[in-house]
Amino acid sequence: MTDTLSLAPKTSPRTLPVDDRGGPRQPMLIVEDLKKHFPIKTGGAFGGLRTSVKAVDGVNFTVAKRETLGVVGESGCGKSTMARLLSHLITPDTGSIIFDGEKVGASGGISVRDLRRQMQMVFQDSYSSLNPRLPIVDSIAFGPKANGVKGSVARARAEEILGLVGLNPRQFARRYPHQLSGGQRQRVNIARALAMEPRLVVLDEAVSALDKSVEAQVLNLLARLKEQFELTYIFISHDLNVVQYISDRVLVMYLGQVVEIGEVDELYARPSHPYTEALLSSRPSMDPARRRTEPPLAGDPPNPVNLPSGCRFRTRCALAEEVCAKVAPVLTPLPDSPTHPVACHARQPGAGHSLSPAA
Amino acid sequence: MMSRSARQAATPAPEAPAMPQNRLVTVEDLNVRFLSRDGDVSILNGVNFTLDRGEVLCLLGESGSGKSVTLRALMRLLPGNARISGRLEVDGHDIAAMKERQLRPLRGSTVAMIFQEPMTALDPVFTIGQQITETLRAHKGLSGGAARKRALELLELVQIPNAPARLKAYPHELSGGLRQRAMIALALSCDPKLLLADEPTTALDATVQIQVLLLLRELQKELGMATVFVTHDIGVACEIADRVGVMYAGRLVEGADVGRIIKEPLHPYTSALMRSTVHAGMRGQVLDSIPGAPPDLAALPPGCAFAPRCQSARSLCVQDEPGSTSLPAGRTVRCHIHGAEAAWRTSPPLAE
Numbered sequence: 001m002t003d004t005l006s007l008a009p010k011t012s013p014r015t016l017p018v019d020d021r022g023g024p025r026q027p028m029l030i031v032e033d034l035k036k037h038f039p040i041k042t043g044g045a046f047g048g049l050r051t052s053v054k055a056v057d058g059v060n061f062t063v064a065k066r067e068t069l070g071v072v073g074e075s076g077c078g079k080s081t082m083a084r085l086l087s088h089l090i091t092p093d094t095g096s097i098i099f100d101g102e103k104v105g106a107s108g109g110i111s112v113r114d115l116r117r118q119m120q121m122v123f124q125d126s127y128s129s130l131n132p133r134l135p136i137v138d139s140i141a142f143g144p145k146a147n148g149v150k151g152s153v154a155r156a157r158a159e160e161i162l163g164l165v166g167l168n169p170r171q172f173a174r175r176y177p178h179q180l181s182g183g184q185r186q187r188v189n190i191a192r193a194l195a196m197e198p199r200l201v202v203l204d205e206a207v208s209a210l211d212k213s214v215e216a217q218v219l220n221l222l223a224r225l226k227e228q229f230e231l232t233y234i235f236i237s238h239d240l241n242v243v244q245y246i247s248d249r250v251l252v253m254y255l256g257q258v259v260e261i262g263e264v265d266e267l268y269a270r271p272s273h274p275y276t277e278a279l280l281s282s283r284p285s286m287d288p289a290r291r292r293t294e295p296p297l298a299g300d301p302p303n304p305v306n307l308p309s310g311c312r313f314r315t316r317c318a319l320a321e322e323v324c325a326k327v328a329p330v331l332t333p334l335p336d337s338p339t340h341p342v343a344c345h346a347r348q349p350g351a352g353h354s355l356s357p358a359a
Numbered sequence: 360m361m362s363r364s365a366r367q368a369a370t371p372a373p374e375a376p377a378m379p380q381n382r383l384v385t386v387e388d389l390n391v392r393f394l395s396r397d398g399d400v401s402i403l404n405g406v407n408f409t410l411d412r413g414e415v416l417c418l419l420g421e422s423g424s425g426k427s428v429t430l431r432a433l434m435r436l437l438p439g440n441a442r443i444s445g446r447l448e449v450d451g452h453d454i455a456a457m458k459e460r461q462l463r464p465l466r467g468s469t470v471a472m473i474f475q476e477p478m479t480a481l482d483p484v485f486t487i488g489q490q491i492t493e494t495l496r497a498h499k500g501l502s503g504g505a506a507r508k509r510a511l512e513l514l515e516l517v518q519i520p521n522a523p524a525r526l527k528a529y530p531h532e533l534s535g536g537l538r539q540r541a542m543i544a545l546a547l548s549c550d551p552k553l554l555l556a557d558e559p560t561t562a563l564d565a566t567v568q569i570q571v572l573l574l575l576r577e578l579q580k581e582l583g584m585a586t587v588f589v590t591h592d593i594g595v596a597c598e599i600a601d602r603v604g605v606m607y608a609g610r611l612v613e614g615a616d617v618g619r620i621i622k623e624p625l626h627p628y629t630s631a632l633m634r635s636t637v638h639a640g641m642r643g644q645v646l647d648s649i650p651g652a653p654p655d656l657a658a659l660p661p662g663c664a665f666a667p668r669c670q671s672a673r674s675l676c677v678q679d680e681p682g683s684t685s686l687p688a689g690r691t692v693r694c695h696i697h698g699a700e701a702a703w704r705t706s707p708p709l710a711e
């Protein structure tokens with residue numbers, strides 16, 4: 001490997017001791033019944049009808065310490081909204097978030113301010129997340145300074161972290177965002193998140209805008225930093241190959257809900273929700289002699305304002321039956337795989353679908 | 360489908376073509392420079408390719424390698440500070456020599472363009488129906504009624520569900536995938552012979568991307584339309600390309616049938632690009648990223664532009680710029696290993 005990043009000094013990764021309160025078995029994050037409905041107005045004579053987009057609608061999952069949880073799903077299914085809910089950038093309507101055993105925002109729990117230090121976000125648009133008028137070293141030092149770290153200390157630390165993400169501080173520290181390539185800017189964003197010494201990093205399409213060779217550099221960087229800083233990742237992406245590469249477990253969303261969660265190898269080998277199956281077989285074939293001939297999923301997702309009854313996927317599901325319109329399936333472990341929950345009647349014993357396994 | 364005579368009426372008939380019957384595009388020694396106060400920058404340095412009618416060429420390469428500039432040069436859609444030289448022929452028209460006034464009727468009729476961000480092509484204040492109808496009336500001289508009927512057909516052609524209702528929708532009321540299809544419908548409205556597509560599926564999720572790719576492939580076959588398709592995703596090229604052109608630092612460094620490029624890349628940059636792409640089954644491995652960064656186009660190194668990052672570089676490579684070598688099966692490659700092979704082999708390795 002001639003990757004410049006591996007030349008970075010292996011300095012002590014953290015200045016603060018990791019405050020691992022709950023111990024290794026306590027999940028980093030427990031999300032229970034998280035909901036966010038955005039109120040919207042639809043056209044109409046008397047000021048319109050008040051309805052809502054159910055962007056995130058009752059989401060439950062856990063993330064273990066030092067795990068990478070991949071999140072996939074159709075555009076608009078609520079992935080970014082969920083990411084912003086997790087760090088309370090927007091306030092959930094209902095539900096609770098438990099960070100290392102401490103409930104967020106509850107009395108006796110962890111404050112939103114402390115949560116935001118320990119949980120950092122990296123977004124796709126590396127440009128808009130950096131202040132164009134600040135040299136990047138100051139952008140990186142900004143967060144720690146706002147948290148009370150002395151200016152000179154924060155800045156020295158920022159330079160060190162620039163080195164860690166493979167940008168020589170002597171060459172890059174004083175540069176402005178527009179003087180960097182997309183891949184370099186994305187590394188600055190990662191550096192900025194790391195400067196806060198987070199324990200959980202939420203990456204929302206963080207490599208999606210990068211070229212393949214730069215993407216490879218940033219993915220290698222993320223893997224190395226994860227080891228070095230003992231990080232936990234939530235990794236949101238449209239690129240199913242990248243998600244498979246980086247994740248330990250994968251969560252699949254459809255229209256505001258989780259439809260399947262599984263350990264990555266099992267989920268990719270045995271996708272069990274019809275949507276997951278369609279999603280995975282939508283990957284380009286990588287063999288021009290064996291091109292796809294039919295799109296695995298036809299049509300468009302239903303209007304999120306006016307959702308179908310029962311199972312939200314039934315309007316596009318090849319397996320849909322009567323029960324699917326009547327009863328909303330609940331996320332339930334597969335009978336032969338307790339760590340692989342799926343929300344589909346056809347996979348649940350006694351759910352009343354002709355394909356339901358015997359109870 | 361549009362009648363042929365309607366098209367003839369809308370675009371001037373080409374002068375007697377002096378090229379093979381099914382040759383649609385010829386690009387020879389295309390150079391593009393951008394002028395600026397800090398000095399001129401050569402962005403394209405001698406790009407050559409041809410495209411037959413109905414053929415799909417994918418341009419692959421890193422960002423900044425000149426894919427979009429190549430595409431835009433084909434229709435002279437570059438900003439005012441751009442200087443183009445070389446031969447550019449599309450459907451018998453000498454694009455490089457034409458006046459702006461003569462080019463305008465070609466754009467959107469003989470040649471149409473689609474982009475990554477459909478909002479750059481769609482006007483937010485008009486409905487999808489209004490925009491397609493207006494284009495049909497302006498370019499094809501259709502009456503209002505005929506244009507509306509055709510607009511509906513086009514939305515159905517691009518598989519927009521519930522097409523009559525969607526004609527009345529504004530662009531922002533459509534999902535990303537539908538918007539992309541509306542833009543394709545608009546681009547197809549004048550029955551183009553050449554479609555220029557700049558990363559039209561890069562922003563879409565996997566299920567919608569494959570829908571749009573299959574749709575483009577179907578339309579392209581059905582309409583006999585040639586396509587130049589810019590992407591940085593090899594998987595996308597596998598799904599849609601007949602031929603692939605790989606760009607690096609403003610040059611086409613390799614050209615071949617898509618199957619051959621995938622199975623047996625010849626240029627070291629092409630191989631490195633493939634190795635760095637994340638495939639299924641690479642979990643836990645350190646990815647083989649290409650060291651270093653693409654060169655600054657304002658200060659290209661002498662010799663091969665890829666040399667500073669190339670594991671096979673030798674002294675020859677930093678002295679002489681490799682020319683293009685033609686190989687069997689219509690392959691071309693710009694690399695000393697495949698050109699002056701003996702010279703490359705006997706050239707001393709680079710000192711550290």
Ligand SMILES: Nc1ncnc2c1ncn2[C@@H]1O[C@H](COP(=O)(O)OP(=O)(O)OP(=O)(O)O)[C@@H](O)[C@H]1O
Pocket residue numbers: 038039040053054055073074075076077078079080081082304564
């Ligand atoms: N502030 C808001 N007001 C109204 N609706 C919103 C708002 N923010 C998001 N939405 C809607 O919520 C849904 C989920 O959006 P979100 O951005 O979370 O999707 P996503 O899964 O991240 O999509 P993508 O893959 O395209 O990034 C969408 O239907 C979106 O239009």
Ligand SMILES: Nc1ncnc2c1ncn2[C@@H]1O[C@H](COP(=O)(O)OP(=O)(O)O)[C@@H](O)[C@H]1O
Pocket residue numbers: 393402420421422423424425426427428429438440656
């Ligand atoms: N209007 C312009 N003025 C100056 N340079 C430009 C202009 N447009 C593009 N470039 C430069 O031309 C090079 C190639 O750009 P482009 O063709 O867009 O690359 P890509 O291969 O990513 O599509 C880049 O270095 C870019 O910065």
Ligand code: SF4
Pocket residue numbers: 273274275311312313314315317318319320321324329343344345346353
């Ligand atoms: S519950 Fe029914 S409609 Fe929903 S995914 Fe399963 S089979 Fe399809």
Ligand code: SF4
Pocket residue numbers: 626627628663664665666667669670671672673676681693694695696
């Ligand atoms: S010419 Fe030399 S440096 Fe350039 S790609 Fe070929 S071997 Fe590498």
Ligand SMILES: [Mg+2]
Pocket residue numbers: 079080081
């Ligand atoms: Mg998003």
Ligand SMILES: [Mg+2]
Pocket residue numbers: 426427557
């Ligand atoms: Mg481009």
